[in-house]
Amino acid sequence: DGGITQSPKYLFRKEGQNVTLSCEQNLNHDAMYWYRQDPGQGLRLIYYSQIVNDFQKGDIAEGYSVSREKKESFPLTVTSAQKNPTAFYLCASSMRGASTDTQYFGPGTRLTVL
Amino acid sequence: GQQVMQIPQYQHVQEGEDFTTYCNSSTTLSNIQWYKQRPGGHPVFLIQLVKSGEVKKQKRLTFQFGEAKKNSSLHITATQTTDVGTYFCAGPRDNNDMRFGAGTRLTVKP
Numbered sequence: 001d002g003g004i005t006q007s008p009k010y011l012f013r014k015e016g017q018n019v020t021l022s023c024e025q026n027l028n029h030d031a032m033y034w035y036r037q038d039p040g041q042g043l044r045l046i047y048y049s050q051i052v053n054d055f056q057k058g059d060i061a062e063g064y065s066v067s068r069e070k071k072e073s074f075p076l077t078v079t080s081a082q083k084n085p086t087a088f089y090l091c092a093s094s095m096r097g098a099s100t101d102t103q104y105f106g107p108g109t110r111l112t113v114l
Numbered sequence: 115g116q117q118v119m120q121i122p123q124y125q126h127v128q129e130g131e132d133f134t135t136y137c138n139s140s141t142t143l144s145n146i147q148w149y150k151q152r153p154g155g156h157p158v159f160l161i162q163l164v165k166s167g168e169v170k171k172q173k174r175l176t177f178q179f180g181e182a183k184k185n186s187s188l189h190i191t192a193t194q195t196t197d198v199g200t201y202f203c204a205g206p207r208d209n210n211d212m213r214f215g216a217g218t219r220l221t222v223k224p
Contacts, residue, residue: 033211042120042202042216043157058211090156099206100145100164105156 003027004106006091011111013078013085021076021109023091029104031097032074036060037088037108046089049074050097078111086113118205120215128223133190135218137203144206146179146186151217152199160188160201193222 004025013019025032031050035043045058049068063082068074074093078085090108094101117140127133137146145164149157161170163179163186170177174197176189190197200217207213 035214043214045211045213048211056211092157097211099212100162102147102159102162103149103157103204103212105158108156 004104006106006109011109013113015113016080018079021089023074025072025093029093029095031094033092034076035090118213118215120203124219126221127193130192133193135188135201137186137215139184139205142183147204148188149202150199195222195224198222
């Protein structure tokens with residue numbers, strides 16, 4: 001069963017703690033993306049990676065970090081520097097990272113900072 | 115930078131009524147994609163438009179790409195409760211990642 005998995009589905013974190021969100025894909029896609037979704041603001045790009053061991057900042061990268069050590073994995077760390085981390089986080093992948101590629105989304109992780 | 119504006123932000127219709135959402139870009143787009151996100155779900159790809167003036171249909175959904183490739187629309191004929199969700203358009207930026215519009219949230223009253 002191919003697709004993108006994200007874990008956990010719900011995550012609670014105390015203020016000041018770092019937390020890592022998992023994203024795994026078995027679609028053999030080169031490109032992977034992290035988006036943040038807040039009510040009424042659509043999807044905002046945090047980071048993206050078009051190849052292993054390389055990634056670029058998106059529009060709202062401050063307070064976040066990523067790694068791409070394996071093609072199938074693109075974990076996102078929400079650091080304590082992120083001022084307002086409570087949000088719905090979506091991971092996506094596409095075949096080559098071209099603008100004409102379809103993006104396939106995971107089910108998302110809802111992060112709540114207490 | 116390139117902006118993708120989507121209107122309206124919300125639309126509430128009676129079941130059976132039509133619905134349209136519009137997407138406007140400040141720059142010419144090489145292509146545009148549409149996605150649907152059901153409540154509590156994740157975005158799912160609907161369609162891609164590439165050619166100027168292109169019109170594509172999927173059952174009750176009609177997608178259009180403007181002649182200048184700066185705007186696009188999604189029209190749903192005779193809405194059903196299964197159409198509920200948020201519809202996003204997305205256009206490419208210079209570095210090939212996609213910029214998503216803020217979405218139009220559709221609710222349908224049975």
